[in-house]
Amino acid sequence: EIIASVxxxxxxxxxxxxxxxxxxxxxxxxxxxxxxxxxxxxxxxSGKQGHAIAxxxxxxxxxVTLVTGPVTLPDPAGVKVVRIETAxxxxxxxxxxxxxxxxxxxxxxxxxxxxxxxxxxxxxxxxGVIPDLKLSENPDILATxxxxxxxxxxxxxxxxxxxxxxxxxxxxxxxxxGCDWILANDVAPATGTFGGDDNxxxxxxxxxxxxxxxxxxxxxxxxxxxxxxxxxxxxx
Amino acid sequence: EIIASVxxxxxxxxxxxxxxxxxxxxxxxxxxxxxxxxxxxxxxxSGKQGHAIAxxxxxxxxxVTLVTGPVTLPDPAGVKVVRIETAxxxxxxxxxxxxxxxxxxxxxxxxxxxxxxxxxxxxxxxxGVIPDLKLSENPDILATxxxxxxxxxxxxxxxxxxxxxxxxxxxxxxxxxGCDWILANDVAPATGTFGGDDNxxxxxxxxxxxxxxxxxxxxxxxxxxxxxxxxxxxxx
Numbered sequence: 001e002i003i004a005s006v007x008x009x010x011x012x013x014x015x016x017x018x019x020x021x022x023x024x025x026x027x028x029x030x031x032x033x034x035x036x037x038x039x040x041x042x043x044x045x046s047g048k049q050g051h052a053i054a055x056x057x058x059x060x061x062x063x064v065t066l067v068t069g070p071v072t073l074p075d076p077a078g079v080k081v082v083r084i085e086t087a088x089x090x091x092x093x094x095x096x097x098x099x100x101x102x103x104x105x106x107x108x109x110x111x112x113x114x115x116x117x118x119x120x121x122x123x124x125x126x127x128g129v130i131p132d133l134k135l136s137e138n139p140d141i142l143a144t145x146x147x148x149x150x151x152x153x154x155x156x157x158x159x160x161x162x163x164x165x166x167x168x169x170x171x172x173x174x175x176x177x178g179c180d181w182i183l184a185n186d187v188a189p190a191t192g193t194f195g196g197d198d199n200x201x202x203x204x205x206x207x208x209x210x211x212x213x214x215x216x217x218x219x220x221x222x223x224x225x226x227x228x229x230x231x232x233x234x235x236x
Numbered sequence: 237e238i239i240a241s242v243x244x245x246x247x248x249x250x251x252x253x254x255x256x257x258x259x260x261x262x263x264x265x266x267x268x269x270x271x272x273x274x275x276x277x278x279x280x281x282s283g284k285q286g287h288a289i290a291x292x293x294x295x296x297x298x299x300v301t302l303v304t305g306p307v308t309l310p311d312p313a314g315v316k317v318v319r320i321e322t323a324x325x326x327x328x329x330x331x332x333x334x335x336x337x338x339x340x341x342x343x344x345x346x347x348x349x350x351x352x353x354x355x356x357x358x359x360x361x362x363x364g365v366i367p368d369l370k371l372s373e374n375p376d377i378l379a380t381x382x383x384x385x386x387x388x389x390x391x392x393x394x395x396x397x398x399x400x401x402x403x404x405x406x407x408x409x410x411x412x413x414g415c416d417w418i419l420a421n422d423v424a425p426a427t428g429t430f431g432g433d434d435n436x437x438x439x440x441x442x443x444x445x446x447x448x449x450x451x452x453x454x455x456x457x458x459x460x461x462x463x464x465x466x467x468x469x470x471x472x
Contacts, residue, residue, distance in 0.1 A: 032278075035277070037399055037423070037424065037425050038279045038280050038281075038344070038397065038399075038423060039277060039278070039279045039280075039346075040277070040278055040279070040280070041271070041275060041276070041277055041278075042268075042275070042276055042277075042278045043274045043275045043276070044274050044275075044276070045274075072308050108274070110275075111358075111360040112360075112366060112367070120399050120400055121397070121398070121399045121423070122347075123405075124347040124348075124373070128373070130348060130371050130372065130373055131348070131371060132368060132369070132370065132371070133368070133369035133371060134368065135366050135367060135368070135369060136366065137360070137364070137366055161274065161357070162357070163273055163274075163356050163357045164356055169359075187273070187274060187357070188273065189273050
């Protein structure tokens with residue numbers, strides 16, 4: 001918060017921005033996975049957190065590409081916005097935005113899509129036969145861009161939206177995906193986080209809890225500014 | 237359209253409204269069927285057509301209850317709005333609004349819901365095991381309220397959103413559901429109807445095509461006014 005305030009102060013002074021020259025790609029919102037021409041699988045992500053992060057990084061001078069699923073939010077100021085629907089389209093758009101110094105995967109990407117999208121609307125024909133929705137695994141965007149190689153961003157940040165054992169699941173996710181940081185948050189329905197305005201984050205950057213940073217519950221804009229401050233510290 | 241203009245004219249004159257004393261229930265929008273606490277099955281219905289119909293009927297003096305799934309539209313003026321998510325909730329809200337003289341089922345109700353909603357978020361555990369989405373049939377709102385009995389509205393109107401053989405499918409639907417009229421429209425992706433502003437309707441009220449009424453392509457507000465005119469004619 002102190003660093004965030006300093007960033008705001010420097011902005012007002014027209015000083016050099018701390019992320020000037022850095023390129024960032026941020027994903028946001030849900031993906032929609034079509035079942036047939038009218039139906040799809042969706043999730044309750046509003047895009048508020050990802051959009052706030054994209055805007056915060058742009059305010060600090062980063063060159064930001066925001067890859068977003070269907071949301072009802074306005075485009076953040078000063079950001080290049082790429083709109084997609086499915087996880088596969090999101091991966092393609094993220095890869096097209098590389099190389100980058102910073103990648104923040106805040107989108108709630110569908111883990112699965114329907115195995116066979118129907119070309120015509122599935123119909124209830126009165127026979128009582130109920131279709132079975134076969135699923136296929138979607139590409140894992142966070143794991144894909146976390147793989148070592150010349151196109152890997154220097155700092156890859158993911159989210160873990162969990163409904164139980166939040167930090168344990170998130171730490172395992174960090175190891176499995178190969179990203180640098182995970183922002184773990186509790187999205188159990190009672191928290192109101194999914195689609196809500198607030199977020200309670202634990203930043204996980206190591207293999208045990210000694211390096212965990214537990215942030216106070218705050219607005220998603222507050223989380224975006226706290227993350228920006230942490231990113232600036234990382235690069236300084 | 238002539239009758240719609242007359243209705244508007246009479247309104248401006250403060251004359252008795254043609255649907256005064258009539259009670260109407262209108263459904264609108266998609267339903268969302270939860271898969272787990274964060275995922276759901278949805279459809280591309282915007283609610284524009286149902287909301288326009290609710291507003292048009294209220295303008296003509298009807299006492300209107302609008303039962304709507306999740307949409308981003310403002311509430312229509314002069315209408316009682318009941319918000320629901322799932323098909324089962326929609327059926328309950330419609331039944332609670334009966335008896336009524338007119339029922340217009342414009343919502344895109346999910347035919348199926350997941351058979352077992354998971355209490356915790358389904359997780360991709362790296363094992364490569366892909367869950368199978370078992371579906372159950374949802375209650376059929378149009379068929380349920382079309383059943384003869386003391387609570388059956390005098391005029392029950394459904395929609396048939398089809399992507400092929402539009403009027404044939406719609407006529408079969410009218411017979412199967414037991415409703416009075418079906419407004420058939422083509423929602424093939426190329427038409428832009430789903431989520432779009434225009435609609436091309438064929439009103440089907442009989443067992444063969446001699447009584448079909450094919451309306452010109454027009455705005456969803458135009459369709460709402462044309463339907464209102466047809467309803468006023470029916471009751472006069």
